Amino acid sequence: MSAANTAHSVVEPSLNSKRIAGTIVVLYALVTLIPLVWIFLTSIKSPPDSISYPPKIVFTPSLEGYCNLFTTRTRQTPDYIASLPAPVGTCDEVTRKRNMVIAGPSNFLPRFVNSLVIAFGSTFLAVFLGTLAAYGFSRFRVPLADDLLFFILSTRMMPPIAVAIPIYLMYRELGLSDTALGMILLYTAVNVSLAVWLLKGFIDEIPREYEEAAMIDGYTRLQAFRKVVLPQATTGIAATAIFCLIFAWNEYAFAALLTSGEAQTAPPFIPTIIGEGGQDWPAVAAGTTIFLIPILVFTILLRKQLLRGITFGAVRK
């Protein structure tokens, strides 16, 4: 009766309100994107273009940022540069234009590889341990299960710096300081709490009748877990893995305090990229761009599971 004067269903927003809502959200999204677009644009600017005022939106793209990111360079006299044979490759060319020659590779690639090794290593371990524990909590009557689960979650409340002191001392004793293994173990411990919580939610949703049927058919508990539960939980395991990966990939505090050389990851390294006279912004932007690309891909892959992951599964979708 009351809905008679409206053309649409009572709970369906009118076309007009949809249009206004859409406009505001799109505007917000575009503003939010500006810093990211700017990172990319800066990465393909030449250093003078990157610091010109007013900020340049139209410019000639340059690979200098990427070249500077991957190499170290030394300044030479124009005479010396003129005496060299013809430049090999683009980087050589842009470098020589600034009266420099390439002295060798920079530390970026090893740091990036460290990030890959540490992020993937800790993700694999966290998901492996987390899947086992989640299955244990989901399917068996574990004494003090609630307390244990709460304990597992509460480890995430600690400020990283608070545990960093004793971990620093412990790692120094064990020779794990500044090693990839030390960082893998540390990130695994941080991620395993998320993995247990998320995976328990996913495994709880798999009917236990499946395993019971398999066990009646003569499977042992372990076989039933491997052949029935694991395949059913694949989506959940994949989503959990990506969340762990994102954390380990982005982590800064532990990495900055516990690594300095060998095992340093990209997040503490990128801000230290210095050019002549301060931060080399095109190179920093190039490093940032390369570093962000995997995460952008994951965000798009993950958008449906995102809510569960960021809330420890507290909000189910």
Added chain:
Amino acid sequence: MTISHPSIVEKAADATARATPASLARHVRGLSDRAIAWLFIAPAITLLLAINIFPLIWAVYLSFTNYRANRPNAPVQGVGLGNYERVLNDPDIWQAMQTTAHFVFWTILLQTVIGFALAYLIDRKFRGHAFWTTIILIPMMLSPAVVGNFWRFLYEPQIGLFAYAVSLVSGIPTSDVQMLGNVSLAPWAIIIVDTWMWTPYVMLICLAGLRSIPDYIYEAAEVDRASPWRQFWSITVPMALPFIMLAVLFRGIENFKMFDMVTLLTGGGPGSVTEVASITLKRAAFESWATGRASAFAIVLFVAVFGLANIYVKALNKVKQR
């Protein structure tokens, strides 16, 4: 869609798994269920004990000593509650706590208001809403340190895009838009970046809250001729409140620990106006090497977060049960 957060939100959830029926248990060959349960759970617990709990206990021990990590061979003496006394009487530490509280308050306020508003708009389900929602979510997936570092460039008064945009809109000369160098603006520079990064997080949880409200409640309100304003305040907000509160809890805990973004944007400066607790703690532990005192501060911080979170969860449960 339900909120079920066994340990934090409702401590006892569905964790007590039903045991396998006895008849079935006889079919199990090899290991008993109990052994398997422990076999499955023990590795994760062991790792957490080794890398989380053991260090925490060590930190508690250190907090009662005068140990200095840069002098590992000096004799260690117990100092009783001396470290705690110093921490609790240190005006710098209280200042850092206040700065932290200031950040937590403003970031949560801004993120909740903007995040909820965005969720409310996205819930209109306009054309392309899924695509734009994904775009909005990108900042929160990035590394606060790496992106925070780049924001330093955006904030540069002479060359940065931010100063340029502000000057273009307001007419203030760019040399006056010293976001990171000005004592009264620096805290806001950090609040802006944090809000840029984490509003999507709050938005996502609010969206889940809004989508959990069943349509029939609005239909009933429509029958009662409740105005849209009335519907918003009597249905939308109260029904979404537990979700909003959950988002505030998670953001609050995270921002209490805030470290990476502040380190890279201002490093605590200018002076110490943006020196949050984590930065003070890092200075005490890794620059002054006052390991014992830093440990005491760390314990105080942890107890504060833990205590506040628990009080908050009680309030959250009350709201949920209404």
